[in-house]
Amino acid sequence: ETGVTQTPRHLVMGMTNKKSLKCEQHLGHNAMYWYKQSAKKPLELMFVYSLEERVENNSVPSRFSPECPNSSHLFLHLHTLQPEDSALYLCASSQADRASTDTQYFGPGTRLTVL
């Protein structure tokens, strides 16, 4: 399954570090998403980009900063994170238009640990 790729797969960082997560989709989609998956919690939608413009930001702390330079790439820039930010971060993409079913396809995730 190589439709949506994410790097790195694992990341350990200190609270003062700055790092970035990368997502790339090879499906020709026009929308991309960041989700956070914590233990024993439902998936939390963090950001949505459609046609490279941010259309939704679900009150995510400013220490998370997304970037979508084109329809195939999505980044999540991280700085001064907290230990409770440790989670699996999932990227997804979809074809979001009236003619499609807007089915989301997910990458393998980045397992983030904040020390």
Added chain:
Amino acid sequence: AQSVTQPDIHITVSEGASLELRCNYSYGATPYLFWYVQSPGQGLQLLLKYFSGDTLVQGIKGFEAEFKRSQSSFNLRKPSVHWSDAAEYFCASRGNEKLTFGTGTRLTIIP
């Protein structure tokens, strides 16, 4: 607001036995419905989806799901599970808003 309920947190099934995972949604109209599977340390893989038409939907890996409007349900079934089916299963719905996920059901397979 729409919501998805998966009432079973954990299910254990013997290999070769049948499986049914429950999912109920809350939405005024008929939403789009999905089942995803997540193996440990992996992302979510789409098993099947329902948008309209035939209420019995076939998916990958031998799974099927049935949409029942009267019960607001979209239960996932498999006639005979394999050890490789051990994973976490997520039901999701999308009305006119974002994709909403249930909390997941963890499936354990015993010999």
